[in-house]
Amino acid sequence: MTSPAAAVASVRDVSKTFGARKALNGVSVEVGAGEMVALIGPSGSGKSTLLRSITGLQSIDPGKGSIAVFGEVVQKDGRVTGKVRAARQKLGMIFQQFNLVGRLSLFSNVMLGCLGRIPAWKGTLGLWPSADKLKAMEALHRVGVADYAAQRANTLSGGQQQRGAIARALVQGARAILADEPVASLDPVSARKVMELLVELNQRDGLGVIVTLHQVDYAIRYCDRVVALQAGKVVYDGPSTGLDTKRLIEIYGPEFEDAFWETKA
Amino acid sequence: MTDAAPVASAIPKPPARSAGSWALDVLVWGGIAALLLYSIEAVDLANLPQLVTNSDRIQTFAADLLRPDFSDWRLFVAKMWETVQIALWGTFLAVFLGVPLGLAAARNIAPIWVVTPVRWVMNLLRSVPDLVMGLLFVVAVGLGPLAGVLAITLNTAGVLAKLFSEAVESIDKGPVEGVRATGALPLHEIMWGVIPQVAPLWTSFALYRFESNSRSATVLGLIGAGGIGQVLFERMNSFDFNGVSAVVIIVIVAVTLIDMLSQAMRKRLL
Numbered sequence: 001m002t003s004p005a006a007a008v009a010s011v012r013d014v015s016k017t018f019g020a021r022k023a024l025n026g027v028s029v030e031v032g033a034g035e036m037v038a039l040i041g042p043s044g045s046g047k048s049t050l051l052r053s054i055t056g057l058q059s060i061d062p063g064k065g066s067i068a069v070f071g072e073v074v075q076k077d078g079r080v081t082g083k084v085r086a087a088r089q090k091l092g093m094i095f096q097q098f099n100l101v102g103r104l105s106l107f108s109n110v111m112l113g114c115l116g117r118i119p120a121w122k123g124t125l126g127l128w129p130s131a132d133k134l135k136a137m138e139a140l141h142r143v144g145v146a147d148y149a150a151q152r153a154n155t156l157s158g159g160q161q162q163r164g165a166i167a168r169a170l171v172q173g174a175r176a177i178l179a180d181e182p183v184a185s186l187d188p189v190s191a192r193k194v195m196e197l198l199v200e201l202n203q204r205d206g207l208g209v210i211v212t213l214h215q216v217d218y219a220i221r222y223c224d225r226v227v228a229l230q231a232g233k234v235v236y237d238g239p240s241t242g243l244d245t246k247r248l249i250e251i252y253g254p255e256f257e258d259a260f261w262e263t264k265a
Numbered sequence: 266m267t268d269a270a271p272v273a274s275a276i277p278k279p280p281a282r283s284a285g286s287w288a289l290d291v292l293v294w295g296g297i298a299a300l301l302l303y304s305i306e307a308v309d310l311a312n313l314p315q316l317v318t319n320s321d322r323i324q325t326f327a328a329d330l331l332r333p334d335f336s337d338w339r340l341f342v343a344k345m346w347e348t349v350q351i352a353l354w355g356t357f358l359a360v361f362l363g364v365p366l367g368l369a370a371a372r373n374i375a376p377i378w379v380v381t382p383v384r385w386v387m388n389l390l391r392s393v394p395d396l397v398m399g400l401l402f403v404v405a406v407g408l409g410p411l412a413g414v415l416a417i418t419l420n421t422a423g424v425l426a427k428l429f430s431e432a433v434e435s436i437d438k439g440p441v442e443g444v445r446a447t448g449a450l451p452l453h454e455i456m457w458g459v460i461p462q463v464a465p466l467w468t469s470f471a472l473y474r475f476e477s478n479s480r481s482a483t484v485l486g487l488i489g490a491g492g493i494g495q496v497l498f499e500r501m502n503s504f505d506f507n508g509v510s511a512v513v514i515i516v517i518v519a520v521t522l523i524d525m526l527s528q529a530m531r532k533r534l535l
Contacts (some may be wrong), residue, residue, distance in 0.1 A: 055446055089448030099443030103461045112457055116448025123449070124456050165443070172447050 006071035007032050008176040008208035009054045014065035016049050023049040024060070025232035031210055036202040038219035038240065039212040041229035042252050047212040050229070051180045055093055056084035070175065089116030092169020096181035098161040102154030106145065106164045109153050110136040113171030132171065139167035143197060159190025166197055176208035177201060184214055195222050216248060329506030333514055341496060341515050348492030349519065351410050352478035355417025360471050362422035367429025368455060374433060390423025395481055399490045410491030417478050417485070428470045432463040465534045472527040479523045483516055
C-alpha cells in the first residue's frame with residue numbers, strides 16, 4: 001500500500017535519448033503530494049518528455065535512472081513496469097491537444113476516466129456504473145461544461161474540450177494532475193480559466209499538479225515552485241519568486257522575453 | 266527606391282529535362298506499345314471484323330434482347346433476392362473476419378511479428394479471385410448459395426482487412442494516448458481510442474464492398490454458387506435470350522438500387 005503522503009513523482013537520474021539528441025540528461029526531481037509545480041524551459045528542453053516519462057507513455061533510457069509514482073516504481077532500467085497502469089489511474093493527464101476522442105460525446109469521453117478501476121469487460125462494452133455517471137456529470141458541472149455533455153467532443157471549442165479533459169481526470173479519481181502545455185492551444189481567456197481550475201484542484205482538493213508551461217508569467221503567477229529545464233538538464237528548482245531576469249536569461253537565452261505571453265506587471 | 270531592370274544573366278534558365286528522363290519515357294511507352302503489338306495475335310484481334318460480317322446473328326440476338334420475357338419474373342426476383350442475401354451474408358462475415366485482421370495488420374497498434382504474417386494471409390485471400398474460391402467451395406459444400414457466401418467472405422475479408430488496417434494506420438494517436446493515460450487496458454484503447462476514429466471509414470468500406478459483392482454474387486451464380494447467376498446461365502444455355510434479357514434488366518435495376526442506397530448511406534456517414 002502507498003501512504004497518502006508519498007511523493008506524486010520521484011524522478012531519479014533519468015535520461016532519455018531520441019536518436020543523437022538527449023531530451024533528458026540525468027534529471028532528478030521530486031514532487032511532493034499537494035505541490036503545484038511548473039516545468040518551464042525553451043522548446044525542446046525536455047519538459048514534455050519528462051511528463052510523458054512519469055506516466056509511462058514513453059520509456060526512459062536503460063541505466064540507473066528510475067521513476068516512482070506515489071511510491072510505486074513505474075520505470076526502471078529503461079522498462080515500464082507492470083505497476084504503470086495503477087499509477088496512470090492516479091495521475092490525470094492533460095494534453096496540449098486535449099486528446100479527447102472527437103467522435104464520442106463529451107460525456108462518453110469523461111466516462112473513459114473510470115476505465116482503470118472498473119471490471120475490464122464492463123469498460124470494454126461501455127457499461128458504466130450509475131454512480132460513475134453521476135460523478136461524471138458532477139465533474140462536468142464543476143468545470144462548467146455540463147451543458148455540452150451530449151455533444152460530440154470535436155464540436156466544442158478548445159477551452160471547453162480542455163475543461164472536459166480535466167473532468168475526465170476528476171472522474172478518474174486522480175490524486176495528481178500532469179498537464180502538458182494545457183493552455184498553449186487556448187485563447188487567453190480560456191487559458192486563464194484552465195489555469196485557475198488547476199489551482200483550485202490543487203488548493204481545494206489537495207491534488208498535486210505538475211504543469212509544463214511556455215509562458216513564464218503563468219508559471220510565476222499560478223505556481224509556487226518552478227523547475228526549469230534546459231537541454232535536458234534541471235537548471236533551476238526553487239520558489240517561483242526566485243526567478244529574476246538574470247536567471248531567466250540563463251534559462252532562455254537573451255531573448256527570454258519571448259517567453260512572456262502577457263506583459264509582466 | 267527604383268526597381269532596377271532584371272539583369273538577363275541573373276535569371277536562371279527554365280528547368281530542362283535530362284536525357285535520362287527522356288530515355289526512360291521512351292523505354293516505358295515504347296515497351297507498352299511493343300507489348301500491345303506482340304499480343305495482337307494472342308487475343309484474336311484479327312476476328313474483330315466478325316462483329317460486322319456476322320451482323321445478322323447479332324441482329325437476332327439483339328432483337329430477342331429487346332423483347333424481354335418477364336413471364337417467370339417471380340422466379341427471377343426471388344433469385345435476385347437470393348443473390349442480394351448471398352452478398353449480405355458474405356459481406357457480414359467478411360467484416361467479422363476483417364476487423365481483427367485489420368487491427369492485427371496495422372503497424373501502429375500491432376507488433377511487427379504479428380503484422381507481417383497477417384499481411385501475408387490478407388494478400389493470399391485477396392489474390393485468389395472469388396470465382397476460383399467459389400469453385401473450391403462448390404466442391405467443399407456442394408452447389409448452392411453457401412458456396413457463394415463463403416467465396417465472397419474470404420475474398421472480401423482480405424480486401425476489407427487491408428482497407429481497415431490502412432484506416433487504423435492513419436488515425437491520430439493523441440486520443441489513444443488520452444485513453445491510455447487513464448490507466449486503461451490495450452483492449453480499451455482499441456475500443457475507445459481507435460474504433461471511434463475509424464468507424465465511419467470502416468462502415469463506408471463495408472457498404473462499398475456490399476455494393477460490389479452484389480455484382481460479383483451475380484457472376485458467382487454462373488459456377489453454380491446460387492442466386493440469379495445460375496438462372497442467367499441456364500437461360501443462356503437454352504438460347505432463351507428473351508429470358509436472359511429479363512434477367513439482365515432485373516440485375517441492372519437491383520444493382521443500381523443497391524448502389525444508390527449504399528451511396529446515400531455512405532454520404533451520411535462521412
